[in-house]
Amino acid sequence: MQVKAYGIRLQVMTVDQVETVRQWRNDPEVSRFMVDRNHITREMQASWFAKVSSDPSQAHFMIMFRGKGIGLAYLKALGRPSLEEASIIEPGFYLAPGRYRGTAFAFAPAFALNDYCFEKLGAKELRAKVLADNGAALRFNESLGYVRAGRDQKGLEVQSLLPEQYYPVREKLARFLRFTDIQQKGKNNL
Amino acid sequence: MNNNDRLHRAFVDGLAVDPGLITDELEYNSIPNWDSAAHMVLIVELEKGFDVMLDTDDIIDMSSVKKAREILAKYGVDFP
Numbered sequence: 001m002q003v004k005a006y007g008i009r010l011q012v013m014t015v016d017q018v019e020t021v022r023q024w025r026n027d028p029e030v031s032r033f034m035v036d037r038n039h040i041t042r043e044m045q046a047s048w049f050a051k052v053s054s055d056p057s058q059a060h061f062m063i064m065f066r067g068k069g070i071g072l073a074y075l076k077a078l079g080r081p082s083l084e085e086a087s088i089i090e091p092g093f094y095l096a097p098g099r100y101r102g103t104a105f106a107f108a109p110a111f112a113l114n115d116y117c118f119e120k121l122g123a124k125e126l127r128a129k130v131l132a133d134n135g136a137a138l139r140f141n142e143s144l145g146y147v148r149a150g151r152d153q154k155g156l157e158v159q160s161l162l163p164e165q166y167y168p169v170r171e172k173l174a175r176f177l178r179f180t181d182i183q184q185k186g187k188n189n190l
Numbered sequence: 191m192n193n194n195d196r197l198h199r200a201f202v203d204g205l206a207v208d209p210g211l212i213t214d215e216l217e218y219n220s221i222p223n224w225d226s227a228a229h230m231v232l233i234v235e236l237e238k239g240f241d242v243m244l245d246t247d248d249i250i251d252m253s254s255v256k257k258a259r260e261i262l263a264k265y266g267v268d269f270p
Contacts, residue, residue, distance in 0.1 A: 099251075102218050102219065102229060103218075103229050103249065103250050103253075104229045104230040104249055105246075107226070135225075136226065139225060139228075140225065140226050140227045
């Protein structure tokens, strides 16, 4: 299964990508924004992948751009055993260290994930969980229409996004970045 | 307002920073304000300010004030 939108492709993560993802995840540029910042060994990563790849309440995707993996995205069903049954889904992603981080390009995987949740999986609400001191992620989510909804038991900031909050933002931002144009140009490279 | 002023204004508005911070040396990661959301606003401000439609790669590569001058020059924007 894969999602093509906004010039990128979300491709279900495969076992041959496990080590690449581990290296990204261990890079301080990425790990400093994670709840668990401990170094992840090959064994830990293999164990994690074996667990999540057979769990219907989760999905992990490689974010592909021009044929190359540039980040990892995930979805988690909240309160239901599968993504298809969930009315509330937690989406998240990070871009690999390098060229794309910190740029407006981050809106492409965010829009692709949100569209997939609302339009294909039928989610009624998205919830993001972010470290309270990760101002960039909080601001990014707010620019997507998320509103703050308190903190969870771990002290993570919870943000909520409803379709009526998301679509006006998507319309406004996609117009400026001409994602349709990006999509057309990227077709040959997907 | 000349093009240098427009560029300066776009960065001030886009990154929501003090005008004194905007120098050619200002680049991504040098200030906390420069994140993905701010970068989107910056791109919007640059496109509006200079009436251009930036290419995907140019959007991604817009990583400093100096680089912004170089990229905008490709679109026919002169900086005296």
